[in-house]
Amino acid sequence: MRADRAFGLVLALALGSSAILGVLLAVIIPHADHVLRYGPDDLVDAVTLLLLVLATCGIALGLGSLFRQLLATLALIRGLVSKRVIAPRRVRRIGRELGLDGRIDVVADTRPFSFTYWFRRPRICLSTALVRRLANDELRAVLMHERYHLRQRDPLRVVIARYFAASMYVVPVVDELASFYALQKEIAADDDAVRHFGTTPLARALYKLLPDAPERELGLLIPVTGLSVTEARIERLVAGRELPMQLSPRAIALSVGALAGATVLASIGAGTSVAFANLPPLVAVPGLLVGPASLLFAAAVNGGAHQVRLVAGLVARA
Amino acid sequence: MSAPLRRIRRAAAGELLGPLETAVMDKVWKRGPLTVRDIVDDLARTRGLAYTTVMTVMVRLHGKGLLARERAGKTYVYRAAFTRDEHRAVLSRDLARGLVSQLGDAALAAFSAELDEVDATHRAALRRLASKRTKGR
Numbered sequence: 109m110r111a112d113r114a115f116g117l118v119l120a121l122a123l124g125s126s127a128i129l130g131v132l133l134a135v136i137i138p139h140a141d142h143v144l145r146y147g148p149d150d151l152v153d154a155v156t157l158l159l160l161v162l163a164t165c166g167i168a169l170g171l172g173s174l175f176r177q178l179l180a181t182l183a184l185i186r187g188l189v190s191k192r193v194i195a196p197r198r199v200r201r202i203g204r205e206l207g208l209d210g211r212i213d214v215v216a217d218t219r220p221f222s223f224t225y226w227f228r229r230p231r232i233c234l235s236t237a238l239v240r241r242l243a244n245d246e247l248r249a250v251l252m253h254e255r256y257h258l259r260q261r262d263p264l265r266v267v268i269a270r271y272f273a274a275s276m277y278v279v280p281v282v283d284e285l286a287s288f289y290a291l292q293k294e295i296a297a298d299d300d301a302v303r304h305f306g307t308t309p310l311a312r313a314l315y316k317l318l319p320d321a322p323e324r325e326l327g328l329l330i331p332v333t334g335l336s337v338t339e340a341r342i343e344r345l346v347a348g349r350e351l352p353m354q355l356s357p358r359a360i361a362l363s364v365g366a367l368a369g370a371t372v373l374a375s376i377g378a379g380t381s382v383a384f385a386n387l388p389p390l391v392a393v394p395g396l397l398v399g400p401a402s403l404l405f406a407a408a409v410n411g412g413a414h415q416v417r418l419v420a421g422l423v424a425r426a
Numbered sequence: 427m428s429a430p431l432r433r434i435r436r437a438a439a440g441e442l443l444g445p446l447e448t449a450v451m452d453k454v455w456k457r458g459p460l461t462v463r464d465i466v467d468d469l470a471r472t473r474g475l476a477y478t479t480v481m482t483v484m485v486r487l488h489g490k491g492l493l494a495r496e497r498a499g500k501t502y503v504y505r506a507a508f509t510r511d512e513h514r515a516v517l518s519r520d521l522a523r524g525l526v527s528q529l530g531d532a533a534l535a536a537f538s539a540e541l542d543e544v545d546a547t548h549r550a551a552l553r554r555l556a557s558k559r560t561k562g563r
Contacts, residue, residue, distance in 0.1 A: 180532040223536035250537050257535035266535060293535060308558050313537075315556040318544055319515065342548045346555050 110350070111296035114289035115265055118282060122272035125279045128367055132374040133163050139380045151393060152379035155401045159378060162278065162408045169415050170275025176419075177267050181225060188233065191215040196239055202248050206255055208232065214239060220317050222250055224257035227264040238317070246313035249301045253310065256297035266290070277411030278370075278404060281363040284355050291337050291351070295344050302345070311345050314338075358410075366407035369400035443492075446475075446483050451492060451506065451513075459505040461498075 136156050148154045195203070195214040203212045212232045220238035224230050232254040242250065257263070273286040301310045318338075335343065335351070343349045376384040379397045387396070443451065453468055454460055460468075462481045469475050484504055487493040492513065495502040508516065544552075 177532065181534065184532040184534070221536065223534045225532070225534040253537045254535075262535035297535070297537070307555065311552055311558075312556040315549075315552045317537075318549060318552070336544065338544050339548045342544065342552045346551045 111260070111289065111292040114285065114292045114353070115269065118269050118272060118285045118289055121279070121285060122276050122282050125276050125282065125363075125367060128370050128374065129163070129166070129276075129278070132159065132370045132378065135374055136160065136378045136380070139378070151397065155373070155378055155397055156380075158401060158405060159373070162404065165408070165412060166275050166277060169277055169412075170271055172419070173271050173274035174267070177270060181263075185225065188215050188217065191217060193236065198244060199234065199239055199247070202244065202251055206248070206251055208251060208255060208258070211258065212251070222254055224254050225263055227261070227267065230258045230261060230263055232258060241316050242313055243309075245305065245309040246316065249305050249309040250313050252301040252304050253297040256300040257293070260293070260296075262293050262297075265293070274415055277415050278366045278407045279363045280359040280407065280411045280414065281355055283411070283414065284359050285353075288353050291340055294337055294341055295350075298341055298344060307345055314341070314345070362407040362410055365403035369403035369407075372396055372400040373404070446479075447487055450480070450483055450487060454493065454504060454506045455510045459503045461501050461503055463501070 136159050139152075139156050140160055143153045143156045143160070148157050192213050193216050195212055199212060199214060200209075203209055211230075212234060214234050214236060217235040218237050220235055220241050222232065222234045222238055224232050232251065234250075238250070239247065269286040269289050273283040276282040298310060340351050343351070373379075373396075376392075376396050384392055384396065449469060450465055453465055457464075457468075462477060462484055465484065466475060466477050466480045469480065484493060488495055488504065492507055493504045494507045495504045497503075506513075
């Protein structure tokens with residue numbers, strides 16, 4: 109499954125990057141106490157301080173992402189799931205057919221929506237507006253879509269992917285892979301529903317849930333980049349087309365630069381090793397200290413700015 | 427809280443328009459540009475309403491951007507700023523955006539999310555597929 113592969117890639121890259129950055133952090137810790145106590149005296153101290161700041165930012169962004177997600181999920185449960193009503197008979201019947209007995213909440217809400225939430229034993233939430241709007245076969249297709257998320261424990265995977273995307277901000281490819289996973293899990297859930305019940309009920313359900321808007325008949329879809337998640341799902345439903353994984357050259361370049369820089373810095377103890385001290389300064393300082401630190405810093409500025417924009421967008425929407 | 431966000435929250439609660447506001451908008455959409463007096467006379471056939479009550483409602487609808495008005499002598503002539511379909515589309519999109527905003531950073535996987543971000547071409551393609559009777563891809 110492409111969703112599983114995408115999630116596996118996020119994990120592999122994030123854990124690999126964590127290992128490199130962890131080693132780098134471990135080698136600067138003995139020197140960090142001196143720098144923090146007396147301040148930076150030379151270039152080696154300045155690089156150590158820079159690395160400490162970058163590491164602190166990564167830890168803060170990762171923990172911040174975890175807390176935001178947990179708080180938002182709890183707020184959602186308080187706000188929506190607390191409006192739970194007795195599930196209509198047909199929801200209970202279809203739920204039993206799909207092996208979802210006791211795992212579906214129906215909440216009173218004028219907006220048509222469904223989602224799967226919680227981590228250890230996920231549950232499915234449907235709004236009364238969605239249940240009213242969908243025919244039985246459409247409801248069955250939507251519940252099959254949600255069953256995929258439930259069985260894959262996708263809410264937990266989402267938390268993990270977002271955590272790594274935030275904490276590994278110096279490796280921007282992780283964030284792009286996490287976004288690709290977010291798209292692939294929806295497509296995989298759609299595929300599962302289509303495999304069981306065909307394309308039409310799911311397409312009808314999706315169409316019924318789209319906000320009213322004008323349409324333009326432009327014939328065949330044209331594969332383009334920058335599709336929203338729903339547009340990509342429609343392309344998949346209509347044309348069976350899979351979107352290729354597209355990582356931006358900028359993200360790849362920054363990530364490779366950051367990891368190469370971190371590896372070089374770790375190998376010379378960020379300028380504190382004896383081997384580094386024995387090298388000619390005119391070659392070693394720019395080539396092995398300033399250059400690699402600059403690569404790491406450039407990636408950190410790029411990734412940090414992206415994370416700040418992300419949080420600012422969430423705050424503005426709240 | 428900003429005005430658009432308040433509008434989205436009200437829309438999310440199904441409270442974008444009250445009963446009297448809905449009645450006024452229905453009249454304007456049906457009959458075209460009207461004065462407050464026209465509405466009062468029209469609504470008087472089914473329910474008795476004070477002129478000032480209807481005027482307050484129409485001023486509020488103007489404030490919400492649903493009615494546009496032009497001065498004609500000593501009175502205002504009100505007309506709908508959007509057609510009924512356009513209004514339905516705006517309301518529907520606001521509902522979807524309100525939901526996405528409420529879901530925010532929550533850890534979940536959703537069948538319906540970001541549904542407002544679908545262009546007209548994809549919408550039309552999905553409608554064609556949804557109208558098919560045969561199953562399977």
